[in-house]
Amino acid sequence: MNILITSAGRRVSLLQAFQKELKKIIPDGKVYAADANPILSAACRVADDFFMVPRLDDESYVSTLIENCKQRNISLVVPTIDHELMLLAENKEKFLENGITVLVSEPEFVKKCRNKKVTHEYFESMGVSVAKEFKKDDYELPLFIKPIDGSRSVDTFIIKSKEELTNYHFENDKLLFLEYLDHQEHDEYTCDLYYNKQHELKCIVPRKRIEVRDGEVNKGVTCRNELVDHLKEKLSFMDGAVGCITAQFFMHKESNQIYGIELNARFGGGYPLSYLAGANFPKWILEEYYHKKELADQFDVWENNLLMLRYDNEVLVHGYKG
Template identity: 60%
Template sequence: MNILITSAGRRVSLVEAFQKELTAVFPQGKVMTTDFNIKLSAACQVSDQSFQMPLVSDAGYFDRLLKVCLDNDIKLVIPTIDTELLLLAKKKKQFSDHGIKVIVASEEFVQMCRDKREIHVFFENHNVQIAKEYSKYDYKLPIFIKPKNGSRSIDTYTITKHEQLTKYHFKNDDLMFLKYLDHNEFDEYTCDLYYDKTHNLKCIVPRKRIEVRDGEVNKCVAEKGALVDYLKERLSFIDGAIGCLTAQFFKHKETNEIFGIEINARFGGGYPLSYFVGANYPKWLIQEYLQEEDITIEYFADWEENLLMLRYDKEVLVHDYKE
């Protein structure tokens, strides 16, 4: 009963969490990883075994990944980056035919998450308010510009003066002009949501973002409050959703007015805080998809509130390294 975490990069804490939970149930189980450069991936160094992979865009990526799974008794695959989700959602049945479960949402939901305009429609259909999108010919400053299919805060801009706008902003149809939600007025939250195999919401952990580095949260605190009941009421069921979803919201500091920003259908980089407060998503995935008995995951809200996570760089040393 081995688990594979793909595109593991620097997700050391996620690998270690799965190692701890897997060996508690299957002592001989191993957590393996893939990456484009396993020699320079910290997570690949701490995993039980790692495998070099081509880029997700490479035509041979899927065949290589399936071979790794078949050759190494992989029963559960955990993808971690946006660019591989749609491919794995489309190929999910081919893995399943070999007894391999890929924890990825349905193709339709993944496609929706990849398009910020489509996820805005999803939010509105679930009675979640969104930031207004302006026409590029009729907008009111300040605005926030982001690509409709971007990630890691790449190609985002806060525009407060007209002279900050360039031809690039107007000609690029992928860029959205959005009403700016001022961080002086709003707190930003990333919520780790767990959906069981019947697509029902079983846990909500809002993480208030204090500091972000390279698009990934660096300092955050787990907070219960208005967001928990708000999301439980509106997103208690999402057709096609399974495992961990990472959803971003802004909440007004005084009025508690909430705006939905985006959803990523995967573990987020800040998930370790949710694990440390007691939201044990790796354990639940193992119970639902690897253990033979039919296990029902009960709704879980008894996690530790007000736990602050401060991240720092830690060394992973590799002896006798050769390029």
């Protein structure tokens, strides 16, 4: 069994976690990486091997990926970015016909995650509160504005006065006007959730976001708090969800009121903290999809109050001629 990390980019820690866990059970197993520009991808350089794929909007992307997987005996594909999820979800059967499992949720669930307005509606249907959404001609300041299909904090705005609003904000149909949840009053958490093949919640690790860079947590700490019981009650089953689901929440510092912000049907950039704390998603994935083992609840296996301070590291490639 070999594994592929797609759109690998700089996901070095995630790739190394899969390498470590795979080699425990299959010593000669390989973790490959794929990227549209693998020569300049740190994760591709750290992988056991790598290959180039077309851009996601290329109609040959799926067939190229399948052919490369067959050539390298890859039987498990782990996607890492939002823009590839729907394409892979809609083609899961094509991969299965070739003996390849893609670790991606069902298309209907991916749709709920990719559309932030629908995400808010889904949270509410599950009993999770959300920030109020305003009409663009009837709003209250301060505002938080974000795109309906955004990622990595691109095109987000905190608006505290009318003078900060522009025609771009009003005329761009993709931008949502939302109640601003002040960081002075709320803590922000990313939760790594693990769902088994039956879409049942098996683990929750809340990570408090202390510092964020380029939309990804740079400093964070694991917190066993009210979020765990709240999510066990509200999100114990999410139809179509499998593997790692990354969810963001705000929690009021005094009342502990919880607000659902986002759902992402993939590994988040800060997942390495959960892994190092003991929430071993790569191991559980191998147990479920390789050993066909039923996974027990894993809510208490991770270390509380583990602080992560990330820093830049280097991957050196000798003889590069660009």
